Amino acid sequence: MEREPETDPIIDLIPAMVWSATSEGMLDFANQHFLEFIGAPLEEISGVGFYKLFHPDDMSHLASEWHDIMASKHAREVVGRLRRADGQYRWCTLRQKPRLDTEGNVVRWYGVVLDIEDRKQAENALKETKTALAASEENLSLIINSLPVLVWSARPDGSADFVNKSWLDYAGRPADQILEWGFLDFTILTTFQAWWTSGRETSSIPTTLF
Numbered sequence: 001m002e003r004e005p006e007t008d009p010i011i012d013l014i015p016a017m018v019w020s021a022t023s024e025g026m027l028d029f030a031n032q033h034f035l036e037f038i039g040a041p042l043e044e045i046s047g048v049g050f051y052k053l054f055h056p057d058d059m060s061h062l063a064s065e066w067h068d069i070m071a072s073k074h075a076r077e078v079v080g081r082l083r084r085a086d087g088q089y090r091w092c093t094l095r096q097k098p099r100l101d102t103e104g105n106v107v108r109w110y111g112v113v114l115d116i117e118d119r120k121q122a123e124n125a126l127k128e129t130k131t132a133l134a135a136s137e138e139n140l141s142l143i144i145n146s147l148p149v150l151v152w153s154a155r156p157d158g159s160a161d162f163v164n165k166s167w168l169d170y171a172g173r174p175a176d177q178i179l180e181w182g183f184l185d186f187t188i189l190t191t192f193q194a195w196w197t198s199g200r201e202t203s204s205i206p207t208t209l210f
Contacts, residue, residue: 017092017113019050023106025070034113039085055081055089062094073098073106082113091120152183 011018017034021027027050030042038045038053045053054062058080065078075097081089096111144151145165153162160183163175171178 017115019111019113021109021111023108025066025109037084037113037115038082053082055083057081069096070106070109073100073104079116090115090117092116 012032018031020029026047062080078094082092093114093116098106099108101107150167151164154160159180163178
């Protein structure tokens with residue numbers, strides 16, 4: 001005979017917030033770990049009382065998601081902020097699954113709530129780092145492109161992988177014609193040819209590659 005969660009002492013030993021609800025979505029059970037997390041007895045959150053645990057900015061979204069899940073009978077993960085016993089809102093993931101009868105009707109809902117605040121903070125920190133890095137790279141690019149000299153970089157094999165705006169202005173060609181090995185068109189050979197056809201004045205003999 002199958003026992004309901006509230007009659008099984010093992011449920012209170014699970015290191016996760018376990019809950020169950022009626023087929024209409026009314027919360028009727030929360031394990032000890034859940035109650036300790038929120039710092040309130042079951043009587044305060046039963047029925048639709050659990051909505052007050054949600055962050056005000058998330059309440060509408062989470063309520064809408066829950067109603068969609070009940071209507072479709074298809075479980076899916078929902079993320080939102082729940083108020084902990086100390087008043088702090090923590091990011092949590094809410095997972096649920098329906099128990100169906102032989103005709104496919106929902107008999108009860110079972111679910112767990114997992115605290116993912118640390119993961120969320122790590123994701124936000126990574127996002128901020130990427131944003132700061134992108135801004136730094138953009139600033140560096142602006143500085144390099146404003147320099148009145150030809151700036152370039154190359155790979156270990158010697159092929160060019162970057163030229164600044166001054167390079168493009170000097171060459172009068174788009175970057176895709178200069179990068180890789182295109183820059184060879186502007187080496188001393190090209191400069192020497194230009195000098196030869198310009199009158200070959202000794203004072204203007206080219207001495208640099210670029």
